[in-house]
Amino acid sequence: MSASVPTTQIFKDNIFAGKVLLCSGGGSGICRGMTEAVLRHGAKAVIISRSLDKLEKAAKEMRESTGGEVIAIAADVRKPEQLEEAVRKTVERFGHIDYLINGAAGNFLAPFENLSYNAFRTVIEIDLLGTFNLTKAALKHIKASKGAIINVSATLYYTGTPFQQHAGSAKAAIDALTKHWAVELGPHGVRVNGIAPGPIESTVGMEKLGPQFDATAVPLQRMGSVEDIAQSTVFLFSDAANWISGVTLVVDGGHWLNATYPGY
């Protein structure tokens, strides 16, 4: 299932000219849309995930659709040495890193009794440790450029969504990292925020978690699109948000507030 490509330019074309984005999970779904939007506004980008074949194909398509410069580097966010190498290659190619998106994630529905020790650990390792690992690997470059970080979160834990304790726990801790880093890195000129997407159409997450999702459960009466998240990304990286740090922006049409009828 491929996600829709964001094309609307709400912000000026070149607000990210000269900037470099590093994005984990940037080869597909929501994070690909986030990366494409940043590319469309003039940045260069490096996308990271495990499968180089898929990543190279995505990078080629993204170059064609945006006219931007984007390269693929294979790395597993669970392996710090691979991330350090990816950061080294990024800086070797583009000279610096300004923006970081921690988007790599794994998820599946699992009742407690079916969630093995290893399954819980795997999702924590990909989502939470992956976020820590990539940020640590890129930290000195983000500080040097007085850059900005976006951690991709989720609303799942706000209401204790069933069968989602692994992803929910990881995202709760990621939101904590967003706050800790905002406070610690703020004096260095680095802004750190999160985006918590609601149900986004045509994504692997929705295919796995809510294939029968009823969009009337969303107060704004529609599912989200990848573009909705992409536009929020442009906003949070832009100077329009230059006094916003430590916030996880919920982009969900008001969905999580409707806890009495989640629509799944």
Ligand code: HXC
């Ligand atoms: C129960 C499962 C399972 C499932 C895997 N496991 N799938 N348990 N139900 N459906 C268990 C395995 O049995 C194994 O435990 C352990 O998890 C590790 O599985 P592996 O396949 O060996 O690990 P790995 O290949 O590293 O990654 C597993 C994965 C992967 C995370 C599930 O499939 C993955 O990366 N998926 C693609 C990305 C993805 O899902 N993206 C969607 C993100 S959506 P045992 O005990 O057997 O060894 C999102 C938020 C959505 O993040 C919000 C929506 C509103």
